[in-house]
Amino acid sequence: MDELENKEKYDLEEELPNSVQHAKRKVPLFFRILLSVFFVPVFIIAAWFAFSFFNRTNDLNLYPKSFDVFVHAESVYDSLNPLLDLKSCDILFAEKQFSQFRKAFMDIKSSDLRNNGAVKFVLRRKVNFALYGSEDNPSQFDYMATLDLSYLSALSRLYRIVFPFLGVKEMSLVEESSSVRSYLKFSDGVNDIFIKPHKNVVLVTNSKTLLEKAFSSVNENEYSREDESTLTDSSRGDIHICVNSRNFIKKNTEKDEFLRNLHTLIPAEKYTSLDFSINDSEINLKADVPVDVAGSSFEAKKVLEKYSEVPVIVQKLPSKTQYYTVLDFGPFWELRDNAFPLLEKDKKMLDSWKKADSLCKTFFSLSLDDLVFSWTKNECAVFGIEGSSDPVFALQISDEKKRAEVFDILESSILINNNTSLILNGTRLPCLELPSFLTGLLSCFGVNLPSAYYFINDSFIYFSISPQNLSVLNSEIKDKKFLVNNESWKSASKKGHSKSSVNMYYDLERSVPFFINSKTIAGKILNLYNIGNMTLNVDKGCLKISLHAVVIENKNTKIIPGFPISLEGKTDYALSISSDRKTVFWIENSVKVCSLELDSLEKHELEISDGCSMCVSDEKGEYCLWVLSKSGTAYLLNGKLECRKNFPVITNMQPSCDCAVSRGTAYFATNDGKIISVGKNGEFKDLCTIDDVKIKSRPSVCGDTVYFYSRGFEGLVYAFKNGEFMNLENPMIIDGIGFGSPCCVSHDSKTYTAFMTQSGLFFLYADNEIVENFPLQLDDTFHTNAVFKDGAFFVLSDSAVVYKIMTDGAFFGVKIPDSSTAVSGFISVKNDSTYGGIYVCADKNILYGFDSSLELLGSFPVAGFGEPQFADVNGDRKIDCLTLSIDRKLNAWSLK
């Protein structure tokens, strides 16, 4: 039977063409099944991704039109990632109203995910964001954001299937019969966030109403192509913002009659676009405000019917100009006519004008119009000269002959005194002393010009109280030294509009533009950029505003935004830091343990009524702070000052010294010579007792050995290890009384113990034996003890000298700059490659840093007293310095 079957099979195979037979031999059935199993899912996935790519919607059409602000960025990552490192963001999140977001910001800022390729890939997507103002409360906004995932939406489209496996407690899947149908709802009990993946888009909003509006058919295709290109144009900056100006002004200016009229200038159907880019060296803002002059009831609307021109005066300003404002809104007489409707609203101003006009006619036989407008052209300017506080005013002359006539009349008048001409640097500078009614009128405009020198050059007349200004101006013009050739001006002005009606150049050293108010967050941010140029360009139907500011010379202090933090009580200037460098600890008024979480700037307090000392554990872990009360109760706390399980531990042993921690166990001595240990599990042990000792200072720790210094004229240092004293019979002798604790270190396979007495006798023991050439007598007195770094010991004397003592007995000293005493000074050491150094304070609120060669560290001194700590406070991945200071503050300094 088998033979027959085999024969039939063989016959069949013979009949097949050769190629088929060959193929059949090459791909066995097993592989065919395997390939099918592999390729079919791949094909399905590829098809799903392709479908996701082509099945898209325009996310713009999800936005209801009533938004106040619309933000567009071509790439979330490229737009937002650079912003995280800005000083401006540090300022923003140090403000009280944004402090709740500081921790999240710091986490993101210092996160490694920022450089993760996958994260970059996912976040390089288009994002839109809109704010919708509440009708009832203009200060409240709802938001809606959409992220275009493109083909990656293949994943987001599966949210209904995937959601049950996510296991996010706060999130729920909501199914409804409304147009939205299904969405995810995230709720933390206070706020709700709605997330709706839809085709290629993921929509996020805090408003259910907005979510419903987004998917209602009314909204669809509401945006024209023009609108779309306006809203999503990102050619001029990293982030493109559109504002529904008419809505915005209307909502925010209801209480002000004057400003309320402004909204009629803005066409309802057009958006103001705002583009900005920012980095630590420059900030650039551009805004285009469409205006509809025809339909407006605004009084001075004619001004906006003009086209701006390139201001001539800017080319003529001397190179010593530190700031200027140039205005060009057409001929002055025209401006007067346009502005009169406004003047009429201010009675005081109008009265002054009329009074001045009438007096001009009486005394000069000239109207105010003739006096001012008959010879003037379009431009006027005010600018400041280096080294002078008095500004210079400039006015463009249209008719020099007429000007000369007017000035002749004025100068021949008994009311105007021109006898005080001055010759300065070879230039004759005539002086006009204006009559009181004219100076009174000027004072209405905030101008104080009782007697002005003037100077005429190249169709401009310049006025100033200071003749020196005009002399400088003259000589700079002669030498052809102009502002436009200055590098500072070029860098600040390169992105402004060349044609402008308002052109403002500022240097914060000398002038503060109206838009910088140092009390507001925006003002504080703009204050970082000290030189800037603002232009306003009137281009019929559109106001174009540009602001470009740069940092030319950053004189900003090194203090980190959010600091200094004022403390409520006195400290002992001992600042400690957790091993993860995220929390600092200190004690106020001896009874209050305080901690500050550096990422959120959240402060915690724990009161220990009988007084306490603290010590940070030498082991890593959440519970890292040991606190020992004066009655002998031990606490093991975390950064929030919460006690670990089994703590506090009441030992009933009154400590004679602060505690020290070795390998996670705390040790302290009692008045009667007992050595007590408290383990991190809460167990405490009375280890042993030594008679006739006075252990007053914190034990020193070197690895697993704890060193106790018994204070006295015959001081002794005991080494304690594994529950017993190693040198009880042969302690290290310190002949003379001293302060602080011995310095115990392992170096070159030896364990060194160093101690400085008050009288300047320096003892050095190696493995419990006195080192040759020691004790060493220094000609100074000491209130602090030794620290060790890079193979040498360092001590701070009462006369503010830092000594470096080598193990062979060689030594030298360096005086702390500008200090004479350091009786209550501090010396501490940090052994780290980035912030390692010897940090000292003399008897003043200034902290100096030295390297191990006793060269001053570049970023020091900074204000502070006591031991500094180092951590990345602002998330810029650079180490900053934290200090407590005499004036009861916690300071944070960025080290440059």
Next chain:
Amino acid sequence: MKRFFYFLMLFFSFAFFSCMTLQKDLAIDVDETEYQGSMLELELRIAHLDVLAITGNTESGFAVEKNAILKTIDESLASPVIDKSVEARFLALRGRTFLIYGDRVSAKKMLREAEKKSMNDTQVLILKRRVGELSIVSEVSENPSLKSGLLFLESAVEHYEKNDYAESAGMFDVAFTLLDPAYKAEYGIIRDKAWLLKDSDSSDVDTLSFMEKTSVTVSDMLCITQKAKGNVLVSVTGGKKLKAKPLFRMMSEKKLLESVSGHDDGKISADTAVTKKLCARFLWNVYSLNHAELDRNMYSKKYASRANPKSPIRDLDISDADFDAVVGTVENEIMELSDGVNFSPDKNVSGKEFYDSLMSGEL
């Protein structure tokens, strides 16, 4: 915004002058002018008078200097070409001079004139604070454009006047790093006092005045002990608050002013100036009161029993009546040696030294 738009429109109506409203010009720093040198000299002369006035040391040459300074200022103000910031500073310094000599009316008049020239000049702000029109200079110093060494110095003086010594000392130190060293030479005396008192309670005027004393009497010592650390005397006073005389009487009766060896070296009255040795004696007796198990003569016994008895303190013999008290207080970190080897037993104790010893955690 309203102001801006108003002014924006007002430009149009009246020539160029309104340009000013778009930018508020700041007066240049006087230190950037040619007056820098002479101004510093003048300011230091006034600083010297200021320190004399603050410390109450208004004797030699104080009155004579007024006219000399005013004359210098008036000559400078008469100069035909003078920048308004310089003028403002001269006027403010004129005002400060009047104020130092108690002429508040003239000082205010000068302030008004100076403000017209420059509102934000440092000396104008200082004068404004001194006449009581600017309460917190530290608030002013928060404005980045107003930060200067002189304002930090003025902040320090303001804190000092409010007895906020810690803040004052901190501010002085920051100011000195920014200012000409001559300021440190003038104000150093005030800064040192602030440093000395930095850990004291600013609201406790009696204690502050005690701490400022360069020498204290026995009565002062007993009163401050009862006031600041009454708990250490409870076993003697029973917690009752006694006046100076009864307190002295009681302490004498309880032998707290006698040496533990029992050898007295002279009669002690309430007005006797406290030497370091007497201070050690009293503190050792108080320490012993609260450490009943303590052998008060332990140190003399210990050292005397040696084959070659030698005092660990160079200027105090083992046979001294107060040897135990001195060694005991030094070893227990209640008192200190002067230089690590000498105690200076006959040196008078200052208020601050006694207070620090009294408040040491060991007592």
